[in-house]
Amino acid sequence: MLGAGEVTLRRTGGGWREAEVSNQSTGYCPDPDSWPAVAAALDRAGVVRPEGFTHAPVFRRCERCRENNVVREGVFVCVFCDADLPAAWNLRPSPS
Numbered sequence: 001m002l003g004a005g006e007v008t009l010r011r012t013g014g015g016w017r018e019a020e021v022s023n024q025s026t027g028y029c030p031d032p033d034s035w036p037a038v039a040a041a042l043d044r045a046g047v048v049r050p051e052g053f054t055h056a057p058v059f060r061r062c063e064r065c066r067e068n069n070v071v072r073e074g075v076f077v078c079v080f081c082d083a084d085l086p087a088a089w090n091l092r093p094s095p096s
């Protein structure tokens with residue numbers, strides 16, 4: 001499985017170099033754990049890549065109000081309703 005997100009490629013003298021990799025995605029919010037899948041895909045494509053996501057926000061869905069949160073500074077509290085957020089990643093692609 002390939003992690004959803006954004007990869008920005010920048011052309012350099014030697015070929016493509018990836019300028020930025022992020023797991024931020026509007027439709028699907030993967031955990032930073034999806035990095036190995038992204039890295040493997042980039043390696044197959046021959047892209048020089050960093051050692052990890054350049055931005056790796058942690059997403060959690062509030063189980064009380066169902067809003068998606070970006071966890072800031074390790075504080076697992078919903079910014080919308082102050083409920084505790086689960087420790088484990090709990091987002092799934094929403095059916096469309």
Ligand SMILES: [Zn+2]
Nearest residue numbers: 062065078081
């Ligand atoms: Zn909430």
